[in-house]
Amino acid sequence: LTEHIVKSFEEELEQLSMNVSKMGGLAEAQLQAAIDSFTRRDLQLADQTIHQDQVLDDLELLIEASAVQLIALRQPMALDLREAMSPIKIAADLERIGDLAKNISKRTLVMFDDYDTPARLVQGLTRMGKLALGQLKLVLDAYTSRDEALARKVWASDEEIDEMYNSVFRELLTYMMEDPRKIGVCTHLLFVAKNIERIGDHATNIAETVSYLVTGHRLIEERPKGDKTSTTPVPAGSN
Amino acid sequence: LTEHIVKSFEEELEQLSMNVSKMGGLAEAQLQAAIDSFTRRDLQLADQTIHQDQVLDDLELLIEASAVQLIALRQPMALDLREAMSPIKIAADLERIGDLAKNISKRTLVMFDDYDTPARLVQGLTRMGKLALGQLKLVLDAYTSRDEALARKVWASDEEIDEMYNSVFRELLTYMMEDPRKIGVCTHLLFVAKNIERIGDHATNIAETVSYLVTGHRLIEERPKGDKTSTTPVPAGSN
Numbered sequence: 034l035t036e037h038i039v040k041s042f043e044e045e046l047e048q049l050s051m052n053v054s055k056m057g058g059l060a061e062a063q064l065q066a067a068i069d070s071f072t073r074r075d076l077q078l079a080d081q082t083i084h085q086d087q088v089l090d091d092l093e094l095l096i097e098a099s100a101v102q103l104i105a106l107r108q109p110m111a112l113d114l115r116e117a118m119s120p121i122k123i124a125a126d127l128e129r130i131g132d133l134a135k136n137i138s139k140r141t142l143v144m145f146d147d148y149d150t151p152a153r154l155v156q157g158l159t160r161m162g163k164l165a166l167g168q169l170k171l172v173l174d175a176y177t178s179r180d181e182a183l184a185r186k187v188w189a190s191d192e193e194i195d196e197m198y199n200s201v202f203r204e205l206l207t208y209m210m211e212d213p214r215k216i217g218v219c220t221h222l223l224f225v226a227k228n229i230e231r232i233g234d235h236a237t238n239i240a241e242t243v244s245y246l247v248t249g250h251r252l253i254e255e256r257p258k259g260d261k262t263s264t265t266p267v268p269a270g271s272n
Numbered sequence: 273l274t275e276h277i278v279k280s281f282e283e284e285l286e287q288l289s290m291n292v293s294k295m296g297g298l299a300e301a302q303l304q305a306a307i308d309s310f311t312r313r314d315l316q317l318a319d320q321t322i323h324q325d326q327v328l329d330d331l332e333l334l335i336e337a338s339a340v341q342l343i344a345l346r347q348p349m350a351l352d353l354r355e356a357m358s359p360i361k362i363a364a365d366l367e368r369i370g371d372l373a374k375n376i377s378k379r380t381l382v383m384f385d386d387y388d389t390p391a392r393l394v395q396g397l398t399r400m401g402k403l404a405l406g407q408l409k410l411v412l413d414a415y416t417s418r419d420e421a422l423a424r425k426v427w428a429s430d431e432e433i434d435e436m437y438n439s440v441f442r443e444l445l446t447y448m449m450e451d452p453r454k455i456g457v458c459t460h461l462l463f464v465a466k467n468i469e470r471i472g473d474h475a476t477n478i479a480e481t482v483s484y485l486v487t488g489h490r491l492i493e494e495r496p497k498g499d500k501t502s503t504t505p506v507p508a509g510s511n
Contacts, residue, residue: 104343105353114344139502213449263378
């Protein structure tokens with residue numbers, strides 16, 4: 034009987050873990066679609082991305098409910114407990130990534146409906162989006178293979194996205210000053226950039242969760258923080 | 273013996289709940305300080321707010337660890353399970369509120385160090401901040417008294433902050449177009465406004481958690497979403 038219960042617990046953990054991977058795949062697809070619709074000005078794809086976000090919301094609730102039930106009924110300890118707990122954390126981050134992808138798509142609809150968007154700025158944001166997508170893919174791989182070294186690698190390279198954000202931010206501000214008619218569209222681009230930067234933060238959160246899951250220790254160093262835009266002076270403007 | 277265990281479980285739940293209230297009080301104080309330092313241009317207070325954020329981070333970890341241990345060791349069901357689980361959710365929202373307050377303070381340091389900030393815009397943001405603070409206070413009261421009606425009231429009035437955000441957003445854009453030299457400082461104000469709007473969202477999340485805690489049912493209607501700035505066209509600009 035004991036063996037049966039042990040087996041079944043492992044099966045339940047595996048089911049939970051598979052649901053997290055499934056949700057991760059969907060979040061990845063949503064982010065990919067948000068970036069593509071933004072880059073290609075594909076309004077239909079943007080619209081689709083907005084409507085599919087509900088699937089991620091539902092999956093988060095499902096994962097949370099089954100994880101909590103597992104913890105309550107099985108009383109796991111140590112690694113088993115971390116295995117049962119980390120899906121709740123990761124699902125919360127994936128749900129937020131889905132929200133942010135949805136918001137990018139919403140802005141895509143407005144921006145390209147009404148305005149000409151400077152191509153060079155769109156390219157910069159596309160690059161930034163692809164970087165965040167790459168981070169998300171890597172950290173989901175790290176979760177699937179319980180690869181702490183890979184998780185730590187993702188965790189350490191969040192700064193790249195932040196640096197790109199800093200440069201896009203400065204470029205956007207300069208652009209607005211040179212042509213105030215573009216302030217409206219540039220403000221949307223500013224928030225798209227900020228959304229991508231936040232998606233990078235959530236990938237970093239997931240990396241921390243995976244590391245803690247595998248090792249049982251928290252990554253103690255102060256998390257890398259490269260977003261300087263809230264603390265560095267902005268260009269003073271020339272006109 | 274059974275009675276002893278039951279008593280001790282209730283005590284542990286109470287301890288957990290008190291830690292959430294303590295963390296709530298600190299998050300409130302952090303938000304208050306962030307708004308005050310912003311309004312009064314009090315750089316010392318802003319600096320203090322930034323450094324105290326660590327306390328909230330530590331409390332979140334403590335609450336999460338004790339809640340998980342409680343669930344694993346006591347196997348609570350139904351209301352008891354929700355009582356043990358909700359602190360994890362609420363602590364996560366409070367931690368994010370602390371982060372956003374910290375970010376407001378960081379921007380306060382930069383903005384008032386280098387720039388003249390239009391007084392009328394500061395007033396609008398101060399009002400918005402006070403509204404968010406009021407929402408946070410109410411929802412923490414709702415948690416303390418397990419008052420579902422009050423939680424639902426907070427949940428339903430998130431739209432007020434969103435509407436204020438929409439008007440501040442439009443005002444900021446207009447202001448930038450009229451005086452492009454102010455684009456730098458207005459961009460910071462834009463993000464301060466966005467931070468406050470997000471704090472309102474987290475208060476709404478907490479309201480959902482409290483409602484679920486008390487009733488065992490999720491607030492099913494689509495959550496009120498009044499932030500239209502990602503989907504409405506922005507002023508086209510006149511110069």
